[in-house]
Amino acid sequence: MQTTRRTLIGTLLTGAVAAGLACGATLANAADALPYGLKPGKPYAGTKLTYLAPVAGQYEGHEARLKEFTDLTGIEVEFEFIPFRNLLEKILSIKVAGDADPDLINYKDDWGPGLKDLFVPIDKMMTDDKVTLDRYYPAHQLGVTYDGKIYGLPLRGHAQLMFYRKDLLEKHGLAVPKTWDELAKVAKVIKDKEGIGIGMYYSPKAAQNVAVWMNILWSNGGELFKGGKVTFNSPEAVEALKYYVALENDLKVNSEGAKSFEQYDGSLSMGAGQSAFFMGWWWHYGSRILGKNTKLKPEQVGFAPLPAFKGDKSTTFAMSMPTAINANSRKQAAAWEFLKWVSNPDLEKRNVVEKEKRNVIVALHKKNLMDKDVNAANQGLQMAAAGSLESSRIFPQLAVWPEVMQVLANAISDAVSNGADPKKALDAAAKKAQKLVDRG
Amino acid sequence: MRDRHLKYLLTMPAFLLVTATVIYPLGYAGIVSFMDWRLSRSRVPTDFVWLENFSRAFLEDPSFLNSLGVTITFVAGSAIGAVVFGLLIALLLARRGRGYSITRTVLVLPFAMSPALQGTSFRFFLNPEFGIFDAVLDALFPFLSHVDWLGSSGWAITWLILTDMWHWGPFLSLMLIGGLLSIPRDTLEAARVDGASAWTSFWTIVLPQLMPVLAIAFVLKTIFSFKMFDYVYLLTGGGPGESTTTMTYYAFRMGFTAYDMGYASAIAFVLALLLVGVSAVYFRLLFPRGGTA
Numbered sequence: 001m002q003t004t005r006r007t008l009i010g011t012l013l014t015g016a017v018a019a020g021l022a023c024g025a026t027l028a029n030a031a032d033a034l035p036y037g038l039k040p041g042k043p044y045a046g047t048k049l050t051y052l053a054p055v056a057g058q059y060e061g062h063e064a065r066l067k068e069f070t071d072l073t074g075i076e077v078e079f080e081f082i083p084f085r086n087l088l089e090k091i092l093s094i095k096v097a098g099d100a101d102p103d104l105i106n107y108k109d110d111w112g113p114g115l116k117d118l119f120v121p122i123d124k125m126m127t128d129d130k131v132t133l134d135r136y137y138p139a140h141q142l143g144v145t146y147d148g149k150i151y152g153l154p155l156r157g158h159a160q161l162m163f164y165r166k167d168l169l170e171k172h173g174l175a176v177p178k179t180w181d182e183l184a185k186v187a188k189v190i191k192d193k194e195g196i197g198i199g200m201y202y203s204p205k206a207a208q209n210v211a212v213w214m215n216i217l218w219s220n221g222g223e224l225f226k227g228g229k230v231t232f233n234s235p236e237a238v239e240a241l242k243y244y245v246a247l248e249n250d251l252k253v254n255s256e257g258a259k260s261f262e263q264y265d266g267s268l269s270m271g272a273g274q275s276a277f278f279m280g281w282w283w284h285y286g287s288r289i290l291g292k293n294t295k296l297k298p299e300q301v302g303f304a305p306l307p308a309f310k311g312d313k314s315t316t317f318a319m320s321m322p323t324a325i326n327a328n329s330r331k332q333a334a335a336w337e338f339l340k341w342v343s344n345p346d347l348e349k350r351n352v353v354e355k356e357k358r359n360v361i362v363a364l365h366k367k368n369l370m371d372k373d374v375n376a377a378n379q380g381l382q383m384a385a386a387g388s389l390e391s392s393r394i395f396p397q398l399a400v401w402p403e404v405m406q407v408l409a410n411a412i413s414d415a416v417s418n419g420a421d422p423k424k425a426l427d428a429a430a431k432k433a434q435k436l437v438d439r440g
Numbered sequence: 441m442r443d444r445h446l447k448y449l450l451t452m453p454a455f456l457l458v459t460a461t462v463i464y465p466l467g468y469a470g471i472v473s474f475m476d477w478r479l480s481r482s483r484v485p486t487d488f489v490w491l492e493n494f495s496r497a498f499l500e501d502p503s504f505l506n507s508l509g510v511t512i513t514f515v516a517g518s519a520i521g522a523v524v525f526g527l528l529i530a531l532l533l534a535r536r537g538r539g540y541s542i543t544r545t546v547l548v549l550p551f552a553m554s555p556a557l558q559g560t561s562f563r564f565f566l567n568p569e570f571g572i573f574d575a576v577l578d579a580l581f582p583f584l585s586h587v588d589w590l591g592s593s594g595w596a597i598t599w600l601i602l603t604d605m606w607h608w609g610p611f612l613s614l615m616l617i618g619g620l621l622s623i624p625r626d627t628l629e630a631a632r633v634d635g636a637s638a639w640t641s642f643w644t645i646v647l648p649q650l651m652p653v654l655a656i657a658f659v660l661k662t663i664f665s666f667k668m669f670d671y672v673y674l675l676t677g678g679g680p681g682e683s684t685t686t687m688t689y690y691a692f693r694m695g696f697t698a699y700d701m702g703y704a705s706a707i708a709f710v711l712a713l714l715l716v717g718v719s720a721v722y723f724r725l726l727f728p729r730g731g732t733a
Contacts, residue, residue, distance in 0.1 A: 089696050095483050096701075114480035114699050203590075205677025257568035259591025259680065265567070274569045399480035403698035414681030418593050432503070436698065440478070 034072055036344040037129040044334035045074025050102035051338070052091070054084040054321070057287075057358040058156050059106070061351040062342050069341045075334050085206070088402070091115060094326070103329040104338060109143030109320045112151060114399040119324035121149040125336045135345065135365045139318035139392040146397055152322030153343040157364045158281035159385035159392060160215065160316040163267075163289055165276040166302035168194055180216065180243065180307045183277070187253035190276045199266035199275030200247060200254040202416045207409035208263040209244075211317050212279060216240040218317075218393065219309035225396055230434045232408065233426035240309065241422040245415050259417045264288070271296060279306055281319075282385050286361040286378075298379050305388050318392035320364065353377045399440065404433045466712065473706040479699035493706035504707060506682050507690035510597070511711075514686055515665040517601040518608070523658050525605050526612030531642075533613065534620035544617060547610035555607065559674030562603045566590055566675075593683035596676050600684055603671050608664070612657045619653035620646065652725070659722040666715055687711045 034040050053059040063079045070076055080102060082090050091107055095118045107115060126132065133141040133150065140154045162183075164176060168190055177183035183198070191197040202209050214224070222236030231237070248254050255275040257265065267284035269275040271294030278289065285303065290296055308314040323342065325335045341347070345365040352363045352374050361378050368374050369386040395401055411429035414420040473493055477485035497504040529547070533540050550558075565573040566589040578585040590596050623646060631641045647654075669688040672678055678685035678693070685693075687707060695704030 092479060092696060092699070095479065098483060117483075202680075203677060204679035204681070255569070256586070257588050257591065259588045260566075260568075260596075260676075262677070269569055272570065400698060403693065406693060406697055410679060410682050413679045417591055417680030418683065420681065435500075439700075440481070 035346075036340050037131060038072055038337055038340060042072075042074040044331075044337060047075045047331050047334040049075060049077045049104060049331055049335055049338055050080060051077055051104040051106075051323075052080050052082065052087075052094075052102040053106040053323075054087050055081045056084070056156060056283075056362075057360045058351055058362050061358060061360055062155075062347070064357070065347065065350070069338065072341070073334075073337050075337060077338055091118070094118070098328055100326065100328040100330055103326055103331050103335045104323055105326055106155060106321055106323045107152070109154075109322060110395040110397070110401050110405075112144070112322070113146050113397050113401070116146050116151055118327055119151040120327050120329075120332055121151055122153075122325065122336065122339070123150050126150060129336075129340060131340060131343075135367070137318070137364075137366060137386075137389040137392065139389060139394050140320045140364055142394050142397075143318075143320040144322045152324035153339055154320035154322045154364050155343060156362050157318065157320035158283055158362070159318050159388040160211065160280060160306055161282050161285075161303045161381075161384060161388060162306050163270060163278045163280075163285060163301055163303050165190070165270075165296075165300060167300045168276050169302070176302065176304050177307055178304075180219075180309050183307050184247060184251050184253050187277060188251065191253055194276065196274055196276050197253045197255045198247065198258075199261070199269040199278040200258040201261035201263050201266045202248065202259050202413055203262045203265075204406065204409035204413040205262045207405045208280070209412045210405050210408045211263075213240060213244050213408075213412055214317050215279075215306050215314060216244055216309045218315040219307075219311070219313070221310075225398075225437075228437065230404075230430045230437065232433070233423070233430040238423045238426055241412060241415060241426060243309070244412065245422060248416050259413075282381060283362055285381060286359045291359070303381060303384050305384070313391070316388050316392050318389055318394060320394075349374060352382070398437060400436045404436055407432050407436070469705045469712075470709055472702055473709040475702050477700070477702040477705075479701055485702065489702070493703045494710070496703065497706055497710065503682055503685070504687075504690060507685050507687045507707075508710075510683065510685055511666060511668070511687045513597060514600060514604075514668055514684075515662055517597070518604040518665045518668070519658055519661045521601055521605045522608040522612055522661050523654065525609035526657065527616055527654070529609060529613035530616035530620055534617045536621075544614060547613060549610075550607055551611035553607075555670035556674060558603065558607060559671045562599070562671070563590070563675050566599060590676055591680060593680055596680060596684050600668070600671050600675060603675065604665065604668065608661060612661065615657050616650065616653060619650045623649045655725050656722070659718060659725060663715060663718050663722065666711060666718065 053062075059079065059081065066077055087107070088111055091105060091111070092115075094102070094105070095115065105119070112119075131153075133144070136154055136157075140157050143157070144150055144152045144154055162177075169176065169186070172189055172193060174186045174189060175182075177186045187198050201212070217224070217232070217237050217240040220236045220240045222232070222234050222240060224230070224232045248258050255269055257269070261269070263280045263284070266275065266278050267280060267288035270278040271289045271291060273295040278284065282303075285301070288294065289301055290298055306314045306316050323339060325332050325339065329335055345368055348363050348365055349368050349371060351360045352368065355377060361381055363369055363374060363382055366386070369382040369389070371382070375381070375383050395405070398404065407429045411420075411425040415422045415425045472485055474488055474490050475485040476487045476489045476492075533544055533547075562573075565571045568574050568588055571589075574589065577587075577589075587595060589599055627645055628641055631645055636644070667688055668686050669692065672684055672686050672689045673692075676684040678689050688711065691704045691707040691711070694700050694707060698704075
């Protein structure tokens, strides 16, 4: 076919127009596309959502940046803050009443199995918008998944770390302990020379003593349950409890008050310069160990993984606080838009890096935990937490776990405070727990 | 409108209010106590299990029986303690004069304070590292310097009782001051003229005449002690072990951590029955047969 000059010019012009149109369409789409998988065109503009969250700097950081979300979607969100200790009661009252309000609820992962019919499974929404759980560590992925369905996205979560007085260890030429035995020896030296020991806690209040004992138990090869049967009175479990009790009663390496202390008291004690060690959730670092009213400076405090009981590997316990959509909400699609926005890694990073208004340290996205800026702003805490989260486990996913945990907490407290025999205390607790589990 | 109908109309708002806030919740809790209602399974009660929740409490649950024992210990300690403490304050302040009036007014403050605030404050006061009570007690009694006040069963229940006494004692003292000031002074002066010592006057004149007020104060305090929850929740969390777990706290645990509302209602209902018994005594004292209050 012979190509004439006119044909050539025509073809080129047609091609240019087509390319221009295609390019224009792409640019228009790009202009419409919103970050974090948010739906373009503000389909839910004017919707007002309510969100129940515990009091914590992280959520306050979300609330402070709400305007960004409203500008993108036209959706308004009202936060309802409640102290963490009253959160479960509030959620249960919402469940009993069948309230459609609040549209979004933040909860603790181990409450999930007992509450899950209050929440909407979000698997399909996640698939449709290409949101995956891959961005979180396995412990946090497990924390939102019950019976194979995903019920929320983790917005807050904690790794356990051991915090220690770096200055005192250096002063006395001591190495950072890697096992519980080493910890007891180092703590003994510090206590003899400085008069302060481990900010340990045994109070059954809030059942936080269970988390410490579980670390020793897991590190000792023990398990809480096997095949639906309670096994936390096994020889490994009894040995773990004996050791935990011995720290207070025989080795005497704890600071004063450990029998009545809960986790808050332990970190407060360290922040006040009354303890040289504290084992617990990492969030204590930002507010209670190095907060405005504490005596310590960042250069005085080190952090490391929790010690191993036997061998060289510790298995720590991790928890998360996911946000879920209320199954009774009439604004579930808008609520999902908010959930996509509030769980985005950029928002989380800004919350942790920008320290001028609130000292937030909690991050959950793998990439944020390894991020250079995030770690620079927090003395490398997130990197250490990432190491801990690699091998972390979570509480058993049982509806009755909160009460089983309380039964265990009472048994531990009984052994350390009232001299109950650890084996008998755990046997009695196991019997009670099995009844609870069987009852369901 | 005839008077016969007017009286019903006038009492109707109060009747409706009491029905909505007391009779309905109590009746509903009573019904739920005979039902299976596990919140982890259903947001509403499911089947009638009749007496199963009650038999479980008394025959199968040592923690419930423990909570019953703790409640009785607490009630006995706090009711007797608060009344005696109130009486001691009353004996000191049952005088006429401006200074005494001001002091009596100030005495209302502990009772006016929120129990939640007091519970939190006492937990700090007793902290072995920086608690003011701990520091003072250590200075006064050096042999107690290593005591973890909330870390052993004996001390924990003792401090629960003392905290409650601090809250109630001054209020009860106001009741008793009223009683003391109503005792005829000429009787006391006659006894003094006859050579009776203050101690004898107290036992033979003051105490017998004060007995009706004391009895009412004691029964009233008993009723409130049975309901103890705040200080347990804030001071001890029911521990060490379960040594300070009262019935109200145990019912709360069963409802809000075990999600077993049926069982929690049964425990609460047992407590309600105990309270009805004590209240009956209170009313008999307040409104004796053939007399008025």
